[in-house]
Amino acid sequence: MTTVDRHPGHVDAAEYRTLMGAFPTGVVVVTTTGEDGTPYGLTCSSLSSVTVRPPTLQVSLTSTSQVLAAILENRRFAVNLLHARAREAASVFASPTDRFAAVPWRPTPRLGLPWLHRDAFAVAECRLARTLEIGDHTLLFGEVSTVDHADDVPLLYGRRQYSAWPGD
Numbered sequence: 001m002t003t004v005d006r007h008p009g010h011v012d013a014a015e016y017r018t019l020m021g022a023f024p025t026g027v028v029v030v031t032t033t034g035e036d037g038t039p040y041g042l043t044c045s046s047l048s049s050v051t052v053r054p055p056t057l058q059v060s061l062t063s064t065s066q067v068l069a070a071i072l073e074n075r076r077f078a079v080n081l082l083h084a085r086a087r088e089a090a091s092v093f094a095s096p097t098d099r100f101a102a103v104p105w106r107p108t109p110r111l112g113l114p115w116l117h118r119d120a121f122a123v124a125e126c127r128l129a130r131t132l133e134i135g136d137h138t139l140l141f142g143e144v145s146t147v148d149h150a151d152d153v154p155l156l157y158g159r160r161q162y163s164a165w166p167g168d
Ligand SMILES: Cc1cc2nc3c(=O)[nH]c(=O)nc-3n(C[C@H](O)[C@H](O)[C@H](O)COP(=O)(O)O)c2cc1C
Pocket: 027, 041, 042, 043, 044, 045, 046, 047, 060, 061, 062, 064, 065, 066, 067, 068, 090, 091, 093, 094, 095, 096, 157
């Protein structure tokens, strides 16, 4: 094993990103709706589970995000879990483009949140339960109120690239 702890006591942003980039994740698009009906969404890999009872997940969003601002207003958000064929959607929702013009979407039946029905194999609607600001990010804790889930292969992300599920 190669040791890369060259600066004990001081880890810069690049080093930290390299560390966390070595921790593979799935990829989701977190969405919400503005007061005037405008859809908002961004690509996110910081999803994790918090508790089962009540069913609660968390995502960490950069505090300057417009999507974060819209979620703090609406107090509701959806987590769209992308399948392995949705790399393009993942890129679109991390780019400064007209994101909702580039991928098909429709409102979820219950809360009317943006659902990427072609690119997501599962969508969870959440009520914003709690927030926590830490450094340059804000943690959003969402209590899951509905889940729509099909069986499909998730998109993976790690080492700064998308990848396929081993064996598929
Ligand atoms: C694979 C991947 C994962 C990402 N994960 C996060 C994340 O967990 N939190 C976050 O704030 N941004 C994340 N980003 C970056 C945002 O998608 C990107 O900065 C986006 O432009 C933010 O949109 P906004 O400026 O409209 O809020 C990720 C990007 C990619 C490609």
